[in-house]
Amino acid sequence: MGDAGRGTAAPRAARRTARREPPPLAANSALFLDIDGTLLDLAATPSSVRVDLAVAALLPALAYRLSGAVALITGRTIADADQLFPGIVLPVAGQHGLERRGADGTLHVYGEGPPGLGWLRGELMHLVERHSGLWLEDKGATLAMHYRAAPGLASYVHRTARRLVATSGAAGAEWRLQPGKGIVEIKPAGRDKGAAILDFMAEPTFLGRLPVFVGDDQTDEFGFAAVALLGGWAVKVGPGLTRAQYRLRDVNAVRRWLAALLRQPSIPEVYA
Ligand SMILES: [Mg+2]
The missing domain is CATH 3.40.50.1000 (HAD superfamily/HAD-like)
Structure with missing residues (x-):
């Protein structure tokens, strides 16, 4: 408990189109x-x-x-x-x-998680109430907004999540957006x-x-x-x-x- 949080550097922009299948795993x-x-x-x-x-x-x-x-x-x-x-x-x-x-x-x-989680949770719950097909998963330290059942709302959900993180006051810098497939998560940085x-x-x-x-x-x-x-x-x-x-x-x-x-x-x- 209470280990200091540390994150790896964000993946660099260098991307590639990997085509090869992986080799067999070695015993080590x-x-x-x-x-x-x-x-x-x-x-x-x-x-x-x-x-x-x-x-x-x-x-x-x-x-x-x-x-x-x-x-x-x-x-x-x-x-x-x-x-x-x-x-x-x-x-x-x-x-x-x-x-x-x-x-x-x-x-x-x-880490204990930065402040602002309760406010973010409340805002996301309002979003879910206003639109069918959205589901908010409260994981405790992370909030996950699922929109796989309402793909048409994808850009709206991402925009809203960005705005919420940006306007979560002083805590804003301590939260990160983690986009995924049919999901956007708000999680503590680090x-x-x-x-x-x-x-x-x-x-x-x-x-x-x-x-x-x-x-x-x-x-x-x-x-x-x-x-x-x-x-x-x-x-x-x-x-x-x-x-x-x-x-x-x-x-x-x-x-x-x-x-x-x-x-x-x-x-x-x-x-x-
Ligand atoms: Mg996966």
């Missing part, structure tokens, strides 16, 4: 996985996402093959992520790095998925390994930057410019790639 890899849009297909709301048994079975098997160096990196809360995969306790970073459960099970919560990965990589289970991060959305670019910083590599899922070196076309391709690792009789320590 540390694997970081986003959940929605990466391991699981996106749904209208986070609670309607379907978790199939094949994916749930993959995770502990991967963790075993990589000596525990597998972590989930998500915008969901940790409690929410745990509900998706009952009985599986993996290291996980929730709310874009604001909360993190380490490999030894210790829960880290970063933490992101990249910061969470750097924290994991300092833990004994992950230390000295080659970090690999797989994600599908804009928020994952912070994680892509973090693994590059440590000499690792990243996989972008789906279309869009990215700083990741590799690409997989969809959730099914991610699952096939991960399952192939488990079929290897022994994982090579380094790439040929």
Whole structure:
């Protein structure tokens, strides 16, 4: 509790159109996985996402093959992520790095959150009341406005969120907008998925390994930057410019790639 918040540098503008599929994972890899849009297909709301048994079975098997160096990196809360995969306790970073459960099970919560959350919540609730198809998810330290069911409201929702953050008074500089697929989140500045990965990589289970991060959305670019910083590599899922070196076309391709690792009789320590 009470760890000082620190964020990674925002991903640089240099983007590329990665086309290559990723190589197999080496045995000395540390694997970081986003959940929605990466391991699981996106749904209208986070609670309607379907978790199939094949994916749930993959995770502990991967963790075993990589000596525990597998972590989930998500915008969901940790409690929410745990509900998706009952009985599986993996290291996980929730709310874009604001909360993190380490490999030894210790829960880290970063910062108390800047002032203004109550006001922002009230304004967003008014927005939801005025427009059908919007849903406000209160994650505690982060507010997520979902508009996947009302895509026509996308630019209006983004504009409104920008205005709210800009006019939240003195606290304005302490809040950040985190756009995603069918969602815009308002979260405290200073933490992101990249910061969470750097924290994991300092833990004994992950230390000295080659970090690999797989994600599908804009928020994952912070994680892509973090693994590059440590000499690792990243996989972008789906279309869009990215700083990741590799690409997989969809959730099914991610699952096939991960399952192939488990079929290897022994994982090579380094790439040929
Ligand atoms: Mg995602």
